[in-house]
Amino acid sequence: MKIVDKIGFDEILLQLAEEASELSQAALKLRRARMGINPTPITCEKANLHLLEEIADVTLCFGILNLSDTEFDYIEHTAKKKYRRWKKRLGIDKE
Ligand SMILES: [Mg+2]
Known part of the structure; x- marks a missing residue:
């Protein structure tokens, strides 16, 4: 169980x-x-x-929590997006 x-x-x-x-x-x-x-x-x-x-x-x-593959994909995508945004705010990435 x-x-x-x-x-x-x-x-x-x-x-x-x-x-x-x-x-x-x-x-x-x-x-x-x-x-x-x-x-x-x-x-x-x-x-x-x-x-x-x-x-x-x-x-x-x-x-x-037994998240679905779709939910894990959403988490991964969101984390990557926020990581890029954080780096941009710090001036590490100029994108
Ligand atoms: Mg604890």
Whole structure:
């Protein structure tokens, strides 16, 4: 049995939102550890590992959502478009 069949799509969305929030917090903590302006007892190494764990959690939720090939294609296309736009804004790409 799949996890989504056991607890339902809406609970996966809830889990994704929770994990995305934790990912956000982990990114902020790593930045704080790296900058050292407002010191934290957590080392950069531990903060980085925590970030990787939260990326894994979010990635796991994506997998459980059981997205279709069309939806994955849309995500890939959108990410590429936004990557090009970001580079353009930074003046890296002149397109
Ligand atoms: Mg998590």
